Amino acid sequence: MPASVATKLLECNPEGLETAAEILRQGGLVAFATETVYGLGADATNSAAVADIYQAKARPSFNPLIVHVADLAGVERLVTLNDTARKLAAAFWPGPFTMVLPLRTGAGISDLVTAGLNTLAVRIPANAAAQDLLRAFGGPVAAPSANRSGRISPTTAAHVMAELDGRIDAVLDGGPCPVGVESTIVGLAPQPTLLRPGGIPTEDVEAALGQPLAQPDSAPDAPTAPGQLASHYAPDAQLRLNAAHPNPGERVLGFGDVPCDLNLSPTGDLKEAAMHLFAALRQLDAAGSGPIAVSPIPDVGLGRAINDRLQRAAAPRP
Numbered sequence: 001m002p003a004s005v006a007t008k009l010l011e012c013n014p015e016g017l018e019t020a021a022e023i024l025r026q027g028g029l030v031a032f033a034t035e036t037v038y039g040l041g042a043d044a045t046n047s048a049a050v051a052d053i054y055q056a057k058a059r060p061s062f063n064p065l066i067v068h069v070a071d072l073a074g075v076e077r078l079v080t081l082n083d084t085a086r087k088l089a090a091a092f093w094p095g096p097f098t099m100v101l102p103l104r105t106g107a108g109i110s111d112l113v114t115a116g117l118n119t120l121a122v123r124i125p126a127n128a129a130a131q132d133l134l135r136a137f138g139g140p141v142a143a144p145s146a147n148r149s150g151r152i153s154p155t156t157a158a159h160v161m162a163e164l165d166g167r168i169d170a171v172l173d174g175g176p177c178p179v180g181v182e183s184t185i186v187g188l189a190p191q192p193t194l195l196r197p198g199g200i201p202t203e204d205v206e207a208a209l210g211q212p213l214a215q216p217d218s219a220p221d222a223p224t225a226p227g228q229l230a231s232h233y234a235p236d237a238q239l240r241l242n243a244a245h246p247n248p249g250e251r252v253l254g255f256g257d258v259p260c261d262l263n264l265s266p267t268g269d270l271k272e273a274a275m276h277l278f279a280a281l282r283q284l285d286a287a288g289s290g291p292i293a294v295s296p297i298p299d300v301g302l303g304r305a306i307n308d309r310l311q312r313a314a315a316p317r318p
């Protein structure tokens with residue numbers, strides 16, 4: 001990919017889908033809508049294409065990426081599933097759910113996708129734009145969120161353009177992302193372990209498993225997910241969390257029936273709040289530079305994913 005390209009904005013119709021699939025076949029980069037956030041996609045078997053993802057995002061290190069496929073047959077070609085993995089696959093795929101599973105030898109996935117690990121993060125997205133693109137392309141697509149490294153994840157095609165215009169070949173516009181936070185990531189090595197809270201509530205995963213999820217060993221120097229880095233998803237403005245009342249000069253990102261500048265969900269609906277979270281942070285950034293006080297958000301269900309993202313957005317910047 002040249003340093004600056006004219007980024008095409010493609011409509012999600014048969015012509016746009018075929019153009020997007022052809023760009024992927026040629027080793028190019030296409031951002032596309034999933035139900036969680038927009039992903040920056042490349043052919044997961046093409047190391048040069050995957051290397052371009054890191055360059056376009058200005059991601060400092062080669063962290064492992066999630067591979068997206070259209071169906072379970074596609075998953076089975078890449079990884080091995082035990083009974084637990086099959087149970088979770090049946091419960092949550094297609095959907096906002098990712099599993100880290102043993103990579104099959106000869107699966108053909110670039111080492112840049114796995115960062116040399118013998119496991120692979122895989123996901124079957126549910127939304128139509130992602131499904132149609134994966135079927136048109138016909139192979140595994142590696143895709144991290146389509147933002148510059150460390151910044152707010154995009155939930156509309158316009159957000160992607162604001163981040164990556166001129167750095168990627170195309171954006172396939174699938175409309176706003178209905179879930180709004182990234183997928184829940186579960187590792188099975190071999191204990192079912194929560195690697196990242198996300199679009200499937202942790203409680204739902206534990207109910208499907210019939211047992212609690214383990215928490216990853218805390219190894220702050222060796223995060224297995226960039227989403228586990230302390231500062232991530234960061235707006236320009238400073239955030240203050242669990243703020244029952246604003247301090248002078250603060251703007252308020254509200255939740256529930258509170259006076260505020262912008263409300264994630266006036267009725268206190270966590271699903272609605274997750275859907276609006278990243279767009280709200282962008283909107284507040286665009287509207288001014290003063291600090292943002294964020295209302296308390298219950299730490300249950302999707303609230304755990306929302307609080308996880310807010311804590312990283314509020315963390316001291318490197």
Ligand code: TXA
Binds near residue numbers: 066144145181227228
């Ligand atoms: O909703 C999502 O998951 C979005 C959409 C585009 O699908 N994708 C996404 O990808 O958030 P990304 O690359 O930003 O985050 C994937 C996370 C990374 O933090 C990575 O470290 C972790 O998954 N991961 C990938 N492979 C792994 C592996 N083999 N072991 C442990 N963690 C892994």
Ligand code: MG
Binds near residue numbers: 145
């Ligand atoms: Mg990301």
